[in-house]
Amino acid sequence: MRDPTVLSLRSEDVHPKRMTPLSYLKAYARRFSCGQEPRLGAKMNVQDGLQTHRAFIALGSNVGDRVEMIEKACLELDRAGIRVKRTSSLFETTPMYVLDQGTFINGVCEVETTLAPMDLLDALQSIENELGRMKLIDKGPRSIDLDILLYDQETFSHERLNVPHNLMLERDFVLRPLCQLIPHERPPQSGKSSKTYLDHLKSLPPPEPTPYSTTPISPQFPAIHATDPKRNTHVMAIMNLTPDSFSDGGKHAPSDMTYITETVRNFIAHGATIIDIGGESTRPGSTPVGAEEEISRVVPAIKHIRTSIPEAANIAISIDTYRASVAEAACAAGADIINDVSAGTLDPEMLPTAARIGKSIILMHMRGTPQTMTKLTDYPDGVIPSVAAELHQRIEAAEEAGIRRWRIILDPGLGFAKNQPEDLEILRELSRLREVEGLDCFPWLMGPSRKRFIGHITGVKTPP
DSSP states (O other), X not given: OOOXXXXXXXXOOOOOOOSOHHHHHHHHHHHTSTXXXXXXXXXXXXXXXXEEEEEEEEEEEOSSSHHHHHHHHHHHHHHTTOEEXXXXXXXXXXXXXXXXXXXEEEEEEEEXXXXXXXXXXXXXXXXXXXXXXXXXXXXXXBSOEEEEEEETTOOEEETTEEXXXXXXXXXXXXXXXXXXXOTTOOOTTOTXXXXXXXXXHHXXXXXXXXXXXEBOOBTTBOXXXXXXXXXXOEEEEEXXXXXXXXXXXXXXOTTOHHHHHHHHHHHHHTTOOEEXXXXXXXXXXXXXXXXXXXXXXXXXXXXXXXXXXXXXXXXXXXEEOSOHHHHHHHHHHTOOEEEETTTTSSOTTHHHHHXXXXXXXXXXXXXXXXXXXXXXXXXXXOHHHHHHHHHHHHHHHHHHHTOOGGGEEXXXXXXXXXXXXXXXXXHHTHHHHHTSTTTTTSOBEEOOTTOHHHHHHHTOOOOO
């Protein structure tokens, strides 16, 4: 079994069920089935009467903070009325054509626009200029590159623009992210050819080295490369600043900075690279606290770690909360990751807030709430397809809220709305879950530590 990219000493998530898992996966598959994928055609915007068009834009950068530049470009697209509907993962790629330059970050976004092709091109070039685009030579280094790949299902030729993009079918760094969005769509005017974009990608010579997806965490923390076989596994240590957590509740008083310092140093000495801080217990049957109380518990500790513990300078901090206001306050204090046990279902403002502040977010699988989840362990279609289908739903909700795909980390939710056999099946079949189409480029967080089912298996009594 492949190791998960991120290993936790505990974790959680929440998730209501809207469709049966098999029907959802079948619907998801139909989106990508040959001949049934929604065509890239125009449609009417009922609100303003304008015709809207579906386009795909290639994103690239190899100068400066590459991810930051791409994220700024996506924000500028939205501000210009070119709505970013979905994004691919970001991939670290070696340069083509001009080899003596830095590695690129490449991706693709799907946009909805009322602009005609040439107007869209002008808008993209305006955004490039506003972001201070630097491009010294053709196909050379550039701080930001925005190229129109597809526009509806049309072909378009002009001295400044060709659609589909002339070179897209020979470029792995274009087809790889595009295939995350429309793998089974065919190029415009393919005639009798049945070759899809995925077929074209598979027909290319394997690139050396293989591009791998990248998930940014913070400037001081290395990006997570989920598809890189040489990747590191990170260890997440858990600090519960609560009186009632099932593992260490009451041990870490929010006001005892000396004990917090000693604990953080001990975590780091034992290999932790991420520290997850929680101010409300999510154990089964726990009682919720208010947002103000939760903020008062976690924010002082986060500020202390960031300002007073030099050993933690390169450590990532995640905030374990399902409340948007707590997440925002924690990130303002220095947290890097939002670890939402509800994947955005318990607070409707969580996903939009995560999108707005631009932090990476962990979406964990759980049904119901911490108070009801133990009664929601029925998976008639199997736990693996059910978890996959329900995580797909939460990914789509996150993307709809504006969270970029490269900012998402997944968690199958061991011990949450699952019984012991189901937890064990997830552990045994994790590689199968990770390889489900649409889930295969994300980092995964696993949290088996101190879970009740571990105690049952090992015979070690767990805390009540």
